[in-house]
Amino acid sequence: MFKAVLNNPSAEPKDIRWFYDQYAPMLLGYINGIVQDHQQSEDHLVAILTSFVKDVVLQEKSKLNIWLELRQYAQSKLTLFTAKDHQLKPNPSVNKGKLDLLDDSQKRIFCAVYYHGKSIPYLAATMGCDESEIRNQLKLSIDKMRRASGN
Incomplete structure (x- = not known):
């Protein structure tokens, strides 16, 4: 005890x-x-x-x-x-081609959600910002990656 x-x-x-x-x-x-x-x-x-x-x-x-x-x-x-x-960093085994288009904040959010399975409320608590800001940054990062791949 x-x-x-x-x-x-x-x-x-x-x-x-x-x-x-x-x-x-x-x-x-x-x-x-x-x-x-x-x-x-x-x-x-x-x-x-x-x-x-x-x-x-x-x-x-x-x-x-x-x-x-x-x-x-x-x-x-x-x-x-x-x-x-556990600091949320990009997964080293991921193809970095499209991730290079993102700024550090977008890259951190994108990797945390898609590669590490973190939730938006969790990210908002750990990063000290609003959930709507996390969602907005995630959407912007997805849009940038889609535009770069021609979709």
Whole structure:
């Protein structure tokens, strides 16, 4: 068990120790599926559980609702964590012929969507801009590549 959890005495059912006992295995499996590194997954688990207990004021809910709320909270936190860990760069195995027509921002967005499978809301969160701007840049990059190929 983590030191952060051991240092907190168990007083009531909604403290960090209770959350760790109830949800850590499921949450660690969820995080490990996203992060793919066990040590980083454990670090994220501690950070997420600690901040969830501090940030989220829980009302009396069923355990299913708590798990769903915790998973959504973890998903929003992991979006920020993984954005720092994985910079979205063009895939080196891709034919660069048409990508050279795009500016850096368009190239980053295009490659993130089409080669890395990232969503527009994810890109908006990681790049710190509006979803409509991401969509516009993606459309412009597709148009440039189509015009260059004669379509």
